[in-house]
Amino acid sequence: MSQFVFESDINNLLKLDAPITNGPLARWQRKAKENNSASGSMSTSANTSGLSPMKTTNRSLNASKVVTPSKTPGKTKTPKSSKCSRVQGTPSKAGGDRYIPVRNAAQMEVAHFLISKENDQENESPTKKEQQKTWSLNLNGYDVNQAKVLRMSGKPLCAPEDLNLIDWSALNYLAVGLGNNVYLWHAESGNILLLVQLEGQEDYIASVSWIKEGNYLAVGTRNGEVQVWDVERQKRLRNMVSHTVRVGALSWSSYILSSGSRTGQIHHHDVRVAQHHVATLTGHTQEVCGLKWSPDGRHLASGGNDNILNIWPSVLGNDAECSPLHTFTQHQGAVKAVAWCPWQSSILASGGGTSDRFIRLWNANTGSCLNSVDTRSQVCSIVWSTEYREMVSGHGFSQNQLVIWKYPNLTKVAELKGHQARVLDLALSPDGTTVCSVGADETIRIWKCFAVDPAKKKKVVANQSSVLHHGIR
Structure with a gap:
């Protein structure tokens, strides 16, 4: 008979529907047992558990390995049977459960999309992407495609990122926009000068750009103003108002200053005349975040x-004549990184945002794509080397690095890591040797990327000596 009892007990344990009495008791059972022990009645404690006693026959299988979890603290409901408590899972500590924060369904959908978007972008149609963007704007107040921090609620903590906040002049001054101020740092002396301080509390610097000669600085603001400053006299020369919203991109071509705004419009300003607004380019439906003259x-x-x-001609005139020469739609993300090749002026490099991650080379004369490379991370900015046939790109998630690329095959030369958040903008020193990067981690870093060509350096020194000798005579 003993073997049948043993087999029956094993079957009961495997079914998980038989009561277990020689495991740890629940807290309410222990209290009841202690109260009954004080009155000398041990039998009552066994009855209050509501469990049928198991037989006391010796067994080779140790049933105490199956642990019954305790009741969740703070609740006073009638205790459940051991069968129900086993379904809930064993807590990490006796007498308590792990805390699991509440997440609503909409927030979990956004979190799931952020986690999975890197792998399935190529399978999504443009219609689905626009739908997801609309949902994100309605639910969270920002586009999850541009999100860099996984947040379950609220608006993003970082400042607007589609701005161009640094530029390096030919006179070796680095202009940096911080909040509502513009600071100048002289690379040789190390002196720092506060040049611009906006008066409006809600206003801020949205873009900066040096004229080619390096003596004038253009500043775009959140309120839509375009200011021109004389650096030597530290004086504002002009305040040109034609936009109604922030100006996040600026670029000079001789006396023409072009500005791109959040409405998608580009304005040409002739800084020599009173009626400065001479042309309007309409080719974008959203904010212009990259703008460069060849x-x-x-x-x-x-x-x-x-x-x-878009690639536009240099023709100035009425709006009917201002139409793009070429319109490229190959990028699947925001195009903030645009840069012209310094030694071949018809070659343009562009980089796409989080949903794209490609660097592409274009021929402005023919409109053809010469080459492309998947960088596997958001492309935020691009600068070309003036000394070598190379260029540098700044990136976001996940490495937040700078990458040096060989032209024209776009092979990777080196990676420069140091930023803890996405690289917002890049600028090249006037001698072509140094790259400055500003990151969302609120740091500015200087990188010695390129050495001066010795042969070219000797030629420059020889020319300077010749000029000096001629001047003395």
Whole structure:
């Protein structure tokens, strides 16, 4: 008979529907047992548990390994049977449960999309992407495609990122926009000068750009103003108002200053005349976040949050004549990174945002794409080297690094890591050796990327000596 009893007990344990009495008791059972022990009645404690006693026959299987969890603290409901408590799972500590924060369904959908978007972007249609963007704006107040911090609620903590806040002049001054101020840092002396201080409390610097000669600085603001400052006299020369919203991108071509705004419009300003607004370019449906004139002044490149890259002619006149030469829609993310090749003025490099991550090379004369590379991270800015056939790109998630690329095959030369958040903007020193990067981690870093070509350096020194000798005579 003993073997049948043993087999029956094993079957009961495997079914998980038989009561277990030789495991740890629940807190309410222990209290009842202690109260009954004080009155000398041990039998009552066994009855209050509501469990049928198991037989006391010796067993080779140790049933005490199956632990019954205790009741959740703070609740006074009638205790459940051991069968129900086993379904809930064993808590990490006796007498308590792990705390699990409450998340609503909408927030969990956004979190799931952020986690999975890196892997399935290529399978999504443009219609689905626009739908997800609309949902995100309605639910969270920001676009999850541009989110860099996984947050379950509220608006993003970081400042607007589609801005161009640093530029390096030919006179070796680095202009930096911080809040409602613009600071100048002289790379040789190390002196720092406060040049601009906006008066409005809600206003802030949205873009800065040096004229080619380096003596004038253009400043775009959140309120839509475009200011021109004389650095030597530390005086504002002009305050040009034509936009109604922030100006996040600026670029010079001789006396023409072009400004891109949040409405998607680009304005040409002739800084020599009173009626400065001479042309309007309408080719973007969202904010213009990248704007660059070619070195020869023949073409203007503009990138927008609408994922469109436009190349415009240098023709100035009425709005009917201002239409793009080429419109490229290959990028699947915001096009903030635009840069012209310094030694071949018809070659343009562009980079896409989080949903795209590609760097592409274009021929402005033919409108063809020369090459492309998947960088596997958001492309925020691009600068070309003036000494070598290379360029540098700044990136966001996940490495927040700078990458040096070989032109034209776009092979990776080196990676420069140091920023703890996305690289917002890049600037190249006037001698072409140093790259400055500003990050969302609120740091500015200086990188010695390129050495001066010895042969070119000797040639420059020889020319300077010749000029000096001629001047003395």
